[in-house]
Amino acid sequence: MPQQQKLSAMSKCEQCIVREFSALKALNKDELIRMSECKTAKTIKKGAVIFEEGQHVNGVFCIKDGVCKMTKLSPNGKEQIVKLVKKGELLGQRSMISDEPANLSAVALEDMQVCFVPKSDLIGFFNQNNKFSMNMMKSICGDLKDADDLMVDMALKTVKERLAHTLIYLADTLGTNPDQTLKLQLSREELASMIGTATESCIRLLSEFKKLGYIELSGKNISISNKKALQAVANH
Amino acid sequence: MPQQQKLSAMSKCEQCIVREFSALKALNKDELIRMSECKTAKTIKKGAVIFEEGQHVNGVFCIKDGVCKMTKLSPNGKEQIVKLVKKGELLGQRSMISDEPANLSAVALEDMQVCFVPKSDLIGFFNQNNKFSMNMMKSICGDLKDADDLMVDMALKTVKERLAHTLIYLADTLGTNPDQTLKLQLSREELASMIGTATESCIRLLSEFKKLGYIELSGKNISISNKKALQAVANH
DNA sequence: ATAATAATATGATATTTATCATATAAAGTC
DNA sequence: GACTTTATATGATAAATATCATATTATTAT
Numbered sequence: 001m002p003q004q005q006k007l008s009a010m011s012k013c014e015q016c017i018v019r020e021f022s023a024l025k026a027l028n029k030d031e032l033i034r035m036s037e038c039k040t041a042k043t044i045k046k047g048a049v050i051f052e053e054g055q056h057v058n059g060v061f062c063i064k065d066g067v068c069k070m071t072k073l074s075p076n077g078k079e080q081i082v083k084l085v086k087k088g089e090l091l092g093q094r095s096m097i098s099d100e101p102a103n104l105s106a107v108a109l110e111d112m113q114v115c116f117v118p119k120s121d122l123i124g125f126f127n128q129n130n131k132f133s134m135n136m137m138k139s140i141c142g143d144l145k146d147a148d149d150l151m152v153d154m155a156l157k158t159v160k161e162r163l164a165h166t167l168i169y170l171a172d173t174l175g176t177n178p179d180q181t182l183k184l185q186l187s188r189e190e191l192a193s194m195i196g197t198a199t200e201s202c203i204r205l206l207s208e209f210k211k212l213g214y215i216e217l218s219g220k221n222i223s224i225s226n227k228k229a230l231q232a233v234a235n236h
Numbered sequence: 237m238p239q240q241q242k243l244s245a246m247s248k249c250e251q252c253i254v255r256e257f258s259a260l261k262a263l264n265k266d267e268l269i270r271m272s273e274c275k276t277a278k279t280i281k282k283g284a285v286i287f288e289e290g291q292h293v294n295g296v297f298c299i300k301d302g303v304c305k306m307t308k309l310s311p312n313g314k315e316q317i318v319k320l321v322k323k324g325e326l327l328g329q330r331s332m333i334s335d336e337p338a339n340l341s342a343v344a345l346e347d348m349q350v351c352f353v354p355k356s357d358l359i360g361f362f363n364q365n366n367k368f369s370m371n372m373m374k375s376i377c378g379d380l381k382d383a384d385d386l387m388v389d390m391a392l393k394t395v396k397e398r399l400a401h402t403l404i405y406l407a408d409t410l411g412t413n414p415d416q417t418l419k420l421q422l423s424r425e426e427l428a429s430m431i432g433t434a435t436e437s438c439i440r441l442l443s444e445f446k447k448l449g450y451i452e453l454s455g456k457n458i459s460i461s462n463k464k465a466l467q468a469v470a471n472h
Numbered sequence: 473a474t475a476a477t478a479a480t481a482t483g484a485t486a487t488t489t490a491t492c493a494t495a496t497a498a499a500g501t502c
Numbered sequence: 503g504a505c506t507t508t509a510t511a512t513g514a515t516a517a518a519t520a521t522c523a524t525a526t527t528a529t530t531a532t
Binding site for chain 4: 158159160197198200201204219220
């Protein structure tokens with residue numbers, strides 16, 4: 001039963017690649033074995049909601065595979081993508097640590113494999129492993145820096161600059177396929193809601209970049225053909 | 237020598253009001269006494285730079301009195317105010333915890349009284365007092381939530397909405413004088429750089445709010461005369 | 473396959489916001 | 503106090519962006 005075997009291997013945190021990333025890398029073998037026992041593995045289909053703004057999460061999701069978007073709804077019903085979270089990263093820490101309902105919704109952009117670790121168990125690790133707490137704090141500090149930077153970009157950069165920047169970010173952070181297209185496929189609406197603009201404006205600027213020879217478009221696939229030029233747009 | 241006495245009282249963390257706010261409230265009397273010995277009290281004049289983007293801070297400033305702005309310079313030289321930090325709050329934690337140069341500059345908006353606590357001493361408190369670490373983490377999580385929310389506001393709200401929101405925020409968070417004017421006096425340029433717009437646009441919208449009877453202006457003094465109306469503008 | 477639906481694309485126009493110009497008022501400086 | 507500089511204010515205009523309309527192309531469902 002190779003299928004069964006695979007599932008059994010999957011369930012051991014001490015053998016999971018994800019343990020080498022995020023704050024989890026501070027956990028020792030014993031702690032990882034303990035985590036194996038308290039975690040719940042889940043498969044999440046593309047488009048499914050992992051948790052929603054306002055919901056109590058009460059634990060952390062550890063992303064083994066896939067990417068999700070963190071979004072917030074404005075009073076007038078528009079959705080803003082605040083950040084993307086990918087393989088190797090954690091989800092829901094802020095809400096868990098603050099003991100507050102989630103501030104953002106998490107929605108899968110691809111099929112995902114995640115493990116849920118309940119708060120009670122994590123608090124145990126916090127108390128007995130200082131390096132783990134410290135790592136978690138550093139990781140949240142990184143998120144804070146990113147959020148501040150993004151806020152400044154929103155305030156000071158034009159939509160065109162933000163689109164150029166976002167395309168480079170998508171290529172650098174989430175990678176490209178052998179044919180150079182971005183691995184993560186976003187709808188134009190999603191791309192627009194990452195950069196904070198109307199879908200039509202986003203489409204128009206993509207067309208413009210295409211005409212200038214900076215990118216290529218075919219359906220949902222986007223590839224960067226002149227990264228230097230895009231970078232120049234992004235930085236001024 | 238009442239003056240001398242006052243100074244001596246000021247130097248004891250265990251008697252400082254600020255200890256009741258921020259993550260410091262988790263420290264016990266012994267720890268506060270220890271902190272008194274390692275801290276350095278400083279007076280900072282309005283307009284003075286506390287630390288600058290890119291600088292290594294290597295500790296935390298504890299604000300006993302006054303307000304400062306945290307700013308970031310864009311590549312094209314424009315300054316964005318990312319947040320205000322006031323009495324009772326800490327300054328420089330993110331940079332210290334991440335072990336990175338400061339991401340933002342801190343500039344006094346009023347005369348300030350602050351105490352600097354070196355990193356080495358704080359790390360000691362982190363290691364021996366779990367509640368302190370946890371409080372610090374919660375406080376940074378709060379900052380992260382604020383940053384995310386601000387980012388969404390920048391992306392989805394108009395300049396008018398952001399100005400209305402900011403005026404209410406200034407009144408609620410930093411208070412008003414007996415004559416109803418906002419306690420914190422910002423230049424039009426600073427107000428504009430909080431909401432992420434051109435100074436002229438900010439001035440124009442202030443005039444508009446004045447004409448509508450929402451606010452009153454006299455020099456640098458701003459007072460809110462119709463909070464409900466402003467709130468309505470801010471929320472839609 | 474074909475119809476129905478949703479996503480992408482592009483034009484026309486309105487709105488918002490920035491920029492440039494200039495006037496007035498306030499605050500520092502000698 | 504007169505002068506200089508800086509901040510505030512407002513008009514005129516340009517640029518950026520949103521909105522509405524409509525076509526075209528993909529996707530999905532039957």
